[in-house]
Amino acid sequence: MKIALGIQYDGTNYHGWQSQLNPVLPTIQAEIERAISKIADHPIEIICAGRTDAGVHAYEQVAHFETQASRSDYAWIAGGNTYLPSDITLLWAKKVSDDFHARFSAKARCYRYVIYQSPTRPALFRHQVGWYYQTLNVEDMQKAAQYLLGEHDFTSFRGADCQAHSPVRTVNSVSFEIKKPLIIFEIKANAFLHHMVRNIVGALINVGIQKYPPHWFQELLLSKGEGYIPITNKFSGVGTNRPEYFGNSARRRGESNRSVHELHDCCERRRRSGISREASLHAAERQTQGEFGWWVSAAGSGSLPTQSGKPKDEGYITAPASGLYLKQVIYPPHFELPKLSNVLF
8 A cells, every 4th residue: 555645844953854874863754754654563664756955844745655554544644743743744644546656756846945035134934034135136036037947957056966867857937926025936847956946046146136137047057067156055064164145256265264264163172072073063054154144155165166077266155945945746636636735935
């Protein structure tokens, strides 16, 4: 028997969706498998529609598992939620046909990115939005986003660790919604590359502050990674040397910054105290974010290579994970999955 699940979660306290065993880190998948296994009375392996990164949220992730246990849909939901932490919720459960696959049956995925535009950082919902302090020209951002529509090679927007065999994706729709002080960007595509949405938002911000014109997006797509490079918003420890506000231009590599050296010192002190490297970086990054704001990133020393290995000195800072939501996964209607209804932002 195959069961499909609709799952909502706040990704703030997790190292992404996928289980991580070396070292063991808190993940969404591990929590759900633990909870569902208790209801099924046997170990469960769960497969999702798309793995989200650390700090990314989901209005409705879809996953499936196989079991011989006979339970009602309500029992899977109520029982599973009993064993889940408060930041993960099962929205629905449904018995599906054997040909259903949460990942391969999906026709499209829809993501939302929520920008909090304000001169001052948010105290409330600070882990649910991406803060930007300058005024953004949303009209220009809308024009730029139109270049994304259709089938393209998205090499310029893929993360350095992307393992996808092909960078070609088809974007079905893009839109903006303004609910001051929020700017909500929504994008739907057949599939996404690693860090693709966050890198797109990062580039859109550069258009929004009028550093680049809207047609720069066409140049980015055609360059296929040879003109500009996204710098992921995550400190990587040794080798990082310059945090930046998101939206500022990526400066020449090799510049030093006292606060980043302090971050490294903090990591080293915590390491000597017996705290793991991952925990040290997480704590140190939060301290740095408190000083610089949420739109912070770090660039490695020296020039970063493009896809061909040639060094480039220009780049743009990707958007942080806190504002990104997997909104919905779209399936063929014959599977008759429940419809998403509770969207806050």
